Amino acid sequence: MSADELADAREVCDARINLSMATSYQTENGDITKVNSVERAAYAFIPQTPIRSTDAHLEEFSEAMRTVAKTLRQVVEGKAAAQAEAAEWKRKYELEVASKEQKHHNVIKGCSNYGKDKLEELASQMALETASIDQTSCCGNHGICSHQILQDECPGPNRIADEKIVGRKAPFRLLWGCDGDKNDQHRRDFVSFEKGDIKTAERSNKQILLKWESPPQTVLLVTKPNSNSVLALCAEMVRWLKEHNNMNVIVEPRVSKELLTEDSYFNFIQTWNNGQEVKALHTKVDLIVTLGGDGTVLWAGSLFKGPVPPVVAFSLGSLGFMTPFPSEQYRECLANVLKRPFSITLRSRLQCHVVRNAAKNEVEIEEPILVLNEVTIDRGLSSYLTYLECYCDGSFVTCVQGDGLIISTTSGSTAYSLAAGGSMVHPQVPGILFTPICPHSLSFRPLILPEYVTLRVQVPCNSRGQAWASFDGKGRIQLGPGDALICSISPWPVPTACLVDSTTDFLRSIHEGLHWNLRKSQSFDGPPA
Numbered sequence: 001m002s003a004d005e006l007a008d009a010r011e012v013c014d015a016r017i018n019l020s021m022a023t024s025y026q027t028e029n030g031d032i033t034k035v036n037s038v039e040r041a042a043y044a045f046i047p048q049t050p051i052r053s054t055d056a057h058l059e060e061f062s063e064a065m066r067t068v069a070k071t072l073r074q075v076v077e078g079k080a081a082a083q084a085e086a087a088e089w090k091r092k093y094e095l096e097v098a099s100k101e102q103k104h105h106n107v108i109k110g111c112s113n114y115g116k117d118k119l120e121e122l123a124s125q126m127a128l129e130t131a132s133i134d135q136t137s138c139c140g141n142h143g144i145c146s147h148q149i150l151q152d153e154c155p156g157p158n159r160i161a162d163e164k165i166v167g168r169k170a171p172f173r174l175l176w177g178c179d180g181d182k183n184d185q186h187r188r189d190f191v192s193f194e195k196g197d198i199k200t201a202e203r204s205n206k207q208i209l210l211k212w213e214s215p216p217q218t219v220l221l222v223t224k225p226n227s228n229s230v231l232a233l234c235a236e237m238v239r240w241l242k243e244h245n246n247m248n249v250i251v252e253p254r255v256s257k258e259l260l261t262e263d264s265y266f267n268f269i270q271t272w273n274n275g276q277e278v279k280a281l282h283t284k285v286d287l288i289v290t291l292g293g294d295g296t297v298l299w300a301g302s303l304f305k306g307p308v309p310p311v312v313a314f315s316l317g318s319l320g321f322m323t324p325f326p327s328e329q330y331r332e333c334l335a336n337v338l339k340r341p342f343s344i345t346l347r348s349r350l351q352c353h354v355v356r357n358a359a360k361n362e363v364e365i366e367e368p369i370l371v372l373n374e375v376t377i378d379r380g381l382s383s384y385l386t387y388l389e390c391y392c393d394g395s396f397v398t399c400v401q402g403d404g405l406i407i408s409t410t411s412g413s414t415a416y417s418l419a420a421g422g423s424m425v426h427p428q429v430p431g432i433l434f435t436p437i438c439p440h441s442l443s444f445r446p447l448i449l450p451e452y453v454t455l456r457v458q459v460p461c462n463s464r465g466q467a468w469a470s471f472d473g474k475g476r477i478q479l480g481p482g483d484a485l486i487c488s489i490s491p492w493p494v495p496t497a498c499l500v501d502s503t504t505d506f507l508r509s510i511h512e513g514l515h516w517n518l519r520k521s522q523s524f525d526g527p528p529a
């Protein structure tokens with residue numbers, strides 16, 4: 001070895017000694033700065049020494065092996081602990097099952113020895129005890145309590161201990177939003193949660209039938225104007241109702257005049273002279289008969305701001321989506337409706353309020369406007385985009401920028417909303433349709449919201465223009481910046497008589513009225529599938 005080689009070897013040794021000292025220093029004191037300066041010196045030397053590189057790899061390898069060994073040891077120890085714990089839980093569970101069986105046996109034995117009086121006494125004690133056990137839990141006062149059912153165990157001396165076992169599931173109750181406490185029985189029809197298992201009511205046939213308890217006596221006839229054929233049929237029907245059924249007939253003032261001009265025979269018909277009498281109509285009318293198209297049904301509904309008597313709609317229009325009865329067979333149809341039970345569709349209506357300057361909370365209290373089809377908020381004659389802010393129960397829904405918005409009932413889903421791209425919805429489905437008109441957006445799909453929400457459509461204060469609200473295509477009202485329209489489902493539906501039943505009539509209307517999904521069938525002699 002030359003003198004130079006010897007000097008190099010010494011430097012290597014010195015550096016290795018420094019490094020190991022520095023490492024132990026780090027372990028003992030954790031002084032990172034010092035270690036780093038030593039490491040820097042060491043690593044500066046490493047490229048020059050193949051010995052250092054091999055040592056470092058060996059150190060890393062042994063460290064890795066130590067880590068693997070440690071992990072394996074932990075796994076083995078953990079598995080053993082888990083097995084021991086599982087065995088302990090199994091033992092406890094078996095003990096509990098055995099003890100429960102024994103107690104249950106005792107209770108049944110106890111029960112069979114009790115007389116009826118004793119059982120009643122125990123049951124009432126049980127109710128008292130339960131009330132005192134948990135004063136905060138609900139027992140039907142605010143909703144349906146699941147633990148009302150959990151308490152249905154056979155009473156006996158071990159009742160409280162039993163309850164602990166029977167009531168393993170935490171009792172809970174379902175509460176019903178803002179309506180609070182009323183009408184639990186009605187709600188049980190929709191959802192039950194016996195023993196804490198939430199279950200919806202069985203889907204039986206929910207077709208509603210109307211059965212007269214005493215014969216109907218008064219008919220209101222509503223007819224499409226400006227039609228001689230309708231007036232002729234009206235006159236014929238009035239005669240038949242009077243002569244064959246001895247019924248009182250009420251018609252609109254316009255129709256009364258027309259009939260009396262034709263023949264003084266119609267002196268017996270009744271009509272009204274003012275709005276007060278219209279308001280009282282629902283107290284006198286047993287049945288409404290309409291002669292016309294869908295517009296006449298809408299018109300008849302609009303005469304009733306509260307309850308609506310059942311409507312029998314004869315078809316004398318072109319589409320007749322809501323007019324299932326054929327006018328040529330009016331005698332048979334009316335005879336059936338007057339004497340036998342018949343199916344009805346409860347068509348929900350929207351009640352709409354216009355609120356002026358809603359931003360300042362200046363609420364204008366007026367009678368709501370009721371619509372059977374829809375309320376439309378559009379740009380009217382304005383050439384600007386309508387800009388509308390929409391809220392659902394106080395939550396922001398969206399801003400409409402386009403020609404407008406349709407808020408529709410499910411009955412109205414086949415009218416304007418359908419033309420604007422909304423879904424067709426069976427009229428008995430409880431919902432409100434939210435359908436934009438020509439939105440200037442690629443992603444504005446129509447929505448269907450639950451029937452219990454309240455919608456608020458507001459023209460923002462900084463809107464460039466006005467908007468217009470119209471109700472079943474009529475009665476336009478201007479909405480200025482800051483004004484709002486508020487709508488929700490009215491408690492007063494329009495009950496319409498069905499020719500067959502709600503579903504059959506609906507499907508017949510979309511097939512025959514709208515030619516829904518009409519397509520020539522593919523011939524069978526094409527290429528194999």
Ligand SMILES: NC(=O)c1ccc[n+]([C@@H]2O[C@H](COP(=O)([O-])OP(=O)(O)OC[C@H]3O[C@@H](n4cnc5c(N)ncnc54)[C@H](O)[C@@H]3O)[C@@H](O)[C@H]2O)c1
Pocket residue numbers: 293294295296298317319320321322373374411412413414415416417419471472473
């Ligand atoms: N682009 C459109 O489709 C459009 C535009 C404006 C109004 N309308 C609808 O017209 C209704 C007013 O009806 P009208 O007879 O007084 O006016 P109308 O005489 O202009 O008739 C409108 C058409 O809509 C049909 N229609 C009405 N209600 C329907 C329903 N629930 N289901 C299926 N079709 C229905 C009618 O049979 C008629 O063919 C409004 O409530 C609105 O829904 C539709």
Ligand SMILES: Nc1ncnc2c1ncn2[C@@H]1O[C@H](COP(=O)(O)OP(=O)(O)OP(=O)(O)O)[C@@H](O)[C@H]1O
Pocket residue numbers: 222223224225252292293294295296297298299316317318319320
């Ligand atoms: N009793 C009424 N008084 C005033 N207007 C009515 C009355 N009945 C219907 N109308 C109006 O007359 C218009 C036409 O009525 P309707 O839709 O019933 O007939 P139609 O247009 O011939 O039928 P279809 O719409 O099926 O073609 C509607 O705008 C409706 O509002």
